[in-house]
Amino acid sequence: MVIVVNDSALGDVRELSDFELDLAFGSDENALSLECDAAYAPEEGQFVFIDGTEYGGVVDQTSYEAGREASGSILCKGRTWHGILAGKRLLPDSGSGYLSVSGKAGDALAALIERMGLSELFSAASDDTSVSYTFDRFVDGYSGLKAMAKANGRKVAMRRKGGKVEISLPPVVDYANKVDSDLLDFTLTSVHRCVNHLVCAGTGELENRAVIHFYADAAGNVSHTQSLFGVDEISALYDYSNADADKLEEEGKKKLKEYQTKGSVEVEAHDDIDVDVGDVISARDNAHGRTVTATVAKKIVKVSRGVATYSYEVGSETTTKTSSSGNAEGNGGHAYLAGKGLTLEGYTFNADVDAESLAAVEAKADKAAKAAGDLAKDSVGEVAAAYPVTAARDGRRVTVGVACCTQADANSWFS
Known part of the structure; x- marks a missing residue:
């Protein structure tokens, strides 16, 4: 090489x-x-x-x-x-909530490349297969292309060709029965129970908040019916604060399906195998009679003295994208709900304070000032004195004196 x-x-x-x-x-x-x-x-x-x-x-x-x-x-x-590609963002058109594509795969790719301003570096492979997809808001270019490809049973492939980097969306290849496990060194993890109860929380506050429950059975099928209880139940929260009930229904089911897994596998391949991100490979342990199949999420290539070696990370993908679709608690970003007078444009929050809000703040300030005065006034209790000592209070100040008397009286009091 x-x-x-x-x-x-x-x-x-x-x-x-x-x-x-x-x-x-x-x-x-x-x-x-x-x-x-x-x-x-x-x-x-x-x-x-x-x-x-x-x-x-x-x-x-x-x-x-x-x-x-x-x-x-x-x-x-x-x-x-x-x-x-990851350094670009696929933003919706002005006035639109989401960016969507539909039509021939080649045309869709070409339009997205142009939208990202990368037509001089990238080109789209000719492909008449129909694709359609609606992107998450603010998704980066590479994550968006991968998500679109996955939704249509495809993967993102690139080749330097004809002076440009040609992007294509070929079908995913399943190597489950095509690759001998002898070509793979792997660590296999088998999962008996994963998250099977997802509490989805949407718009609203406290008892008025939209809440939907999804459950997965032992086979990974998702519905609203619970079949696993006690120690077998593993629950998680999906906090999607700007979603109504319909959106929760759609996204909550999708999220719980993502949790369903039978295991994971870490793979290091020998030189004989070269697969792409998005392809499916499997690891088979004949000694224990177990097989785990997973999607290639990351590819690592090292070339030394002209010889290439490959290693792979497979299983659930990790991502740095920020999306309005919300995330399960503890799994990335959070969906934000703007309150009164707050707007979110791009990555900036703006606050508008109206007269009503300002008056409310002033009233609270007056109340706080009065409370502070009362506290100061009450910090000294009633003052009493017995003749010939006198005492008087002015606010928090107390003055102590001695009533008029003869020198003989004074000498007798302080002797």
Whole structure:
């Protein structure tokens, strides 16, 4: 394998054969690092890629050692193609609540690439298959494409081809019966019970809040009927504070389905297997008669001396996206409900205080001032004195004196 250094203005400028490449993409990271001789290293802003593959991206920073002990190499870091897409947001049109696409897959991809302003770098593969999808608000470009692909039984694939990175949506490949487990080193985890009772809380306050319960049975089927009780019941809260009952019905069921799993598997593949993010692989343990099937969520590629090795993370994906669709408690962001006078535009809260609200604040301030005065007044109790001592109070101040008397009286009182 050789790596190509490309400049957006000059085109391909050189090829490198002696390098160390490490990149990861999928559920997170979406980043690359490249170490090579300083004399041939790419500059910040240039692209690096292995032609005909998914492996490449843009160089954002470089670092090197100076002095007598310097190695003479430079470490370049940047974003993979996936990371470039993740740095964009798929926002709805002005006046629209959500962004939706429908039609031929190739046309939908081309429109989304153009919307993100990346038409000079990416292209869409021709595909007449019909797709349709409504994106979460403010979703990043890469997460949005993956979600659209998954909803239509597909995956996101990229290849450097014809001077651009071609994005396509090929069908997901199920390797469950195509890959020998001898090609995989794996750690298998079997799950007996997962979350099976989801309390979905929507709009409203206290007893007026919209609440819906969803349950999953032992086979993972989701409904409103509970079948697991006692120690077998595991519940969680889905806090979606700006959802009405209809939205809770839709999203709550979807969320509980995501919890249903029979296990997980950590996989490291040998050189003989190369699969894509979104594909399905399985790990089989013949000694214990167990098999776990999972979706590839992240791919890690390392190239050293021209030889590539692959490893994978599979199972539930993790994400940095922020979405208005809410999240289960303890699993990411929170859905926000604006109160009176509060609006949320993009990522900014704005507060408008009207005359009624201001008057209420003033009334509370007056009440607090009066309470403070009463407290001060009452901090000294009644004052009494016996002749010939006199005492008088003025607010919190007490004055003590001695009544008129003869010198003989004074001498007798204080003797």
